[in-house]
Amino acid sequence: xxxxxxxxxxxxxxxxxxxxxxxxxxxxxxxxxxxxxxxxxxxxxxxxxxxxxxxxxxxxxxxxxxxx
Amino acid sequence: xxxxxxxxxxxxxxxxxxxxxxxxxxxxxxxxxxxxxxxxxxxxxxxxxxxxxxxxxxxxxxxxxxxxxxxxxxxxxxxxxxxxxxxxxxxxxxxxxxxxxxxxxxxxxxxxxxxxxxxxxxxxxxxxxxxxxxx
Numbered sequence: 001x002x003x004x005x006x007x008x009x010x011x012x013x014x015x016x017x018x019x020x021x022x023x024x025x026x027x028x029x030x031x032x033x034x035x036x037x038x039x040x041x042x043x044x045x046x047x048x049x050x051x052x053x054x055x056x057x058x059x060x061x062x063x064x065x066x067x068x
Numbered sequence: 069x070x071x072x073x074x075x076x077x078x079x080x081x082x083x084x085x086x087x088x089x090x091x092x093x094x095x096x097x098x099x100x101x102x103x104x105x106x107x108x109x110x111x112x113x114x115x116x117x118x119x120x121x122x123x124x125x126x127x128x129x130x131x132x133x134x135x136x137x138x139x140x141x142x143x144x145x146x147x148x149x150x151x152x153x154x155x156x157x158x159x160x161x162x163x164x165x166x167x168x169x170x171x172x173x174x175x176x177x178x179x180x181x182x183x184x185x186x187x188x189x190x191x192x193x194x195x196x197x198x199x200x201x202x203x
Contacts, residue, residue, distance in 0.1 A: 025136040028126050038138050 002061045006034040008052045023047050075133035076121045080114035087111060155182050 032038035087110010094103040121132030162175035
């Protein structure tokens with residue numbers, strides 16, 4: 001899943017450790033999310049979106065979205 | 069902070085208890101002298117776990133009992149793989165024991181516990197709760 005976490009974070013000059021502490025996850029998890037290797041749970045996705053004053057659908061883009 | 073420190077002590081405490089249990093078994097079977105290395109092994113493992121548990125890594129977080137959701141998933145997958153490997157090993161052990169006419173009860177016990185734990189897991193984590201169909 002593609003996301004804008006790295007982009008938003010670097011724009012604001014926040015370190016991975018800082019955002020990890022704010023979201024209550026490990027730095028390794030922030031790295032995994034930014035690289036698209038891990039898709040966060042819905043509660044974490046909402047926390048990320050709120051952290052950046054954004055919405056989940058703006059922060060995350062399911063590239064392999066399946067048609068219903 | 070205090071809670072984090074306590075959680076970091078959880079795995080080392082388990083290692084100490086397991087080491088002491090093993091040492092007690094060795095005392096019963098082989099006497100005091102042979103039990104010292106077993107207890108020492110538990111203490112060394114506990115110290116290693118404590119030091120490793122402080123590391124800023126996925127494994128350190130798991131050892132230190134402070135996992136987040138991704139690390140929890142990672143641990144669960146690794147435990148699942150370990151469980152599967154244990155089941156296969158017990159099954160092979162059972163077949164070898166049957167072929168050699170050795171006692172099979174240890175393998176039956178392991179397989180039985182794993183099957184019961186799997187069924188209990190399904191029940192505990194809600195696989196029995198079938199939601200009613202809605203149109």
